[in-house]
Amino acid sequence: MSVIDTDICIIGAGSGGLSVAAGAVQMGARVVLIEGHKMGGDCLNYGCVPSKALLAAGHKAHATAEAAFGVAGHDPAPDFAAAKDHVEAVIETIAPVDSEERFEGLGVHVIREFARFVSETEVEAGPHRIRARRFVVATGSRPLVPPIPGLETTPHHTNETIFELLERPRHLIVIGGGPIGMEMAQAHRRLGCEVTVLEGARALGRDDPEAAALVLEDLRAEGIAIEEGAKVASVSGQEGAIIVETEDGRRFEGSHLLVAVGRQVNVDRLDLEKAGVDYDRRGVTVDKGLRSTNKRVYAVGDAAGGLQFTHVAGYHAGVIIRPMLFGLPAKARTDHIPWVTYTEPELAQVGMTEAEARAKHGDGLFVARADFAHNDRAIATGQARGFAKVMVVKGRPVGATIVGPQAGELIQTWALAIANGLKMSAVAGMVAPYPTLGEINKRAAGAYFSPRLFDSALVKRIVRFVQRVIP
Incomplete structure (x- = not known):
């Protein structure tokens, strides 16, 4: 096993990890960046980028179909597979900015393995043991798959797989009426799918009720069925014939199922206990400066247990750069996010x-x-x-x-x-x-x-x- 000594070891090459790596190495620090999956993290590969690309395709189809200003609309006949090709092309265009080659070119030592702590000052990643003065946990999150009876044996998608679907769903059932669920509902509806959204409480429930009501009214006007207070009791069936039943006895049938009920932080495989780092299901326990119970270990983005947005991870990177590189105090805030x-x-x-x-x-x-x-x-x-x-x-x-x-x-x-x-x-x-x-x-x-x-x-x-x- 090779031993690498460095100043900063970053675990996770999503928005937060990449921002820390780029900033730190260009200001003179020795940096090791460890990524066990895809460079660019969830945002580039499964989240912000592909979802906005698919929404853009849906917007184009909707604008073409809509008559306005004396201009007649016409059937856009959207090509679902071609829309997914657009998504893939967008990812491929942006990917070089987040690539291993670019960061190696900046001077970052990139290791493509999963990492785990073995002590308060060391992690192992594949055949490497990395000793560092400071660590950054930037492992992001993954789709939360709830323990719904029947879900394990029923074909379903999350945001990590829905963009790989090249054949247009006849009727997409979305479990979850938050931002991800509603964005995917509108994109698929505009690309020719029937769509039903099932939300256990209130759709877009985190947002201002008056503003959310306006959005939901417009989505319903486009033909999206949005069922609120619909707590899912069970799912069953096979691809092409999905059945979802709710606790109040309602039954919904569709061809495909998308689960979009939240996110689960990726900290469970890091062996944080060996580093003396406290954590819970929300993420790493951090202070206002994003430092964990081990003063050598920081956490940013979703791993820090707060707001789960790509731009928050980037903001966190700027916060921790100050104490890590210059020994200056810095605190994260949320009121301006x-x-x-x-x-x-x-x-x-x-x-x-x-x-x-x-x-x-x-x-x-x-x-x-x-x-x-x-x-x-x-x-x-x-x-x-x-x-x-x-x-x-x-x-x-x-x-x-x-x-x-x-x-x-x-x-x-x-x-x-x-x-x-x-x-x-x-x-x-x-x-x-x-x-x-x-x-x-x-x-x-x-x-x-x-x-x-x-x-x-x-x-x-x-x-x-x-x-x-x-x-």
């Missing part, structure tokens, strides 16, 4: 929802709102449906919800404001080009100031005084 459901319409959130802000701030909360119905660009493009609302406390945004066209792009204004502690006046003072969807953010900021200006008796007295006295 945005997330997006990429259905059409998109649903984006950063910071607190209205309900969360009301519970914390009570009467001190002001909700500033702007509707796409009053946005000229949205009207011109036939997308004047949705809204932006911003939760404001003492003149500063503490959260924002946007549902509508390009919500994932528009939410970034509020993510910037919250991350940097900006006041609403910073957004109100911005000059937005006309006509753009981005004007909705400026209008929301204006909605905060309008009652303070137009409904203020003091302001009106000052204006009258100036008009009488100052020439």
Whole structure:
């Protein structure tokens, strides 16, 4: 067995691990990066990238079929296999950025094996034993497959296998009404499949109820059956003839089954006990600086037990680089982290929802709102449906919800404001080009100031005084 001494050993080549590796090696640290599966992790191979590519194919089919602005729609006759070819081409285009060759070229020692700790300062990976001053657990997560009776013997897909399916499902049943389930439901519906979504509680239940209701209304209008309060009791059948029964006695039949009920963190095979690292089913136990109970071991991304988004893993990488390379203090925060459901319409959130802000701030909360119905660009493009609302406390945004066209792009204004502690006046003072969807953010900021200006008796007295006295 070869022994490798290094400064930093990173376990996992997803977004977080790759970001740490690239940053650390280019600033002079010796870096070993261990990956037992695919470079790029879940996001590149099974998650963010393929799902958005498939959604784009579905969007193209839907736009072609829809009549609008005096232009007749027509049957797009989507080629399901060709849509999957597009997904694969997108992955192949992005993959070189995350490849072993690129990181070896940067000076990272890449080992393509699964790793496990053998002591507080060592891991083994295949024929290698790696000794490091610091370790980063960046192992991500995998689809959670719940213990539903019959599921083990019934053909089913997760996000790790659904993109390999080249034959169009006649009727896709999706268990799980969260972002992954709803995105895949819309993509498959627009590519010619019947789709039924079964959600045990409320679909898109993590999001603002008003915004989620608008998304669900539009998805149902496209022909997606969304059954809420449908807790699955059992599944059975074979591919082409799937049966799902719920606890309240309902029965659903389809041709294919997708399970999208959550994620399970990949820490179970690391032998963390041998490193003195505490963990539970949510991930590694970390402090505010993402350091574990072993001061040599950090965790980032899904493995850190918090928000499970690719951009969070990348953010975590920036946090831990400071103490690992420079000995500087750094803490991770979550109040400025945005997330997006990429259905059409998109649903984006950063910071607190209205309900969360009301519970914390009570009467001190002001909700500033702007509707796409009053946005000229949205009207011109036939997308004047949705809204932006911003939760404001003492003149500063503490959260924002946007549902509508390009919500994932528009939410970034509020993510910037919250991350940097900006006041609403910073957004109100911005000059937005006309006509753009981005004007909705400026209008929301204006909605905060309008009652303070137009409904203020003091302001009106000052204006009258100036008009009488100052020439």
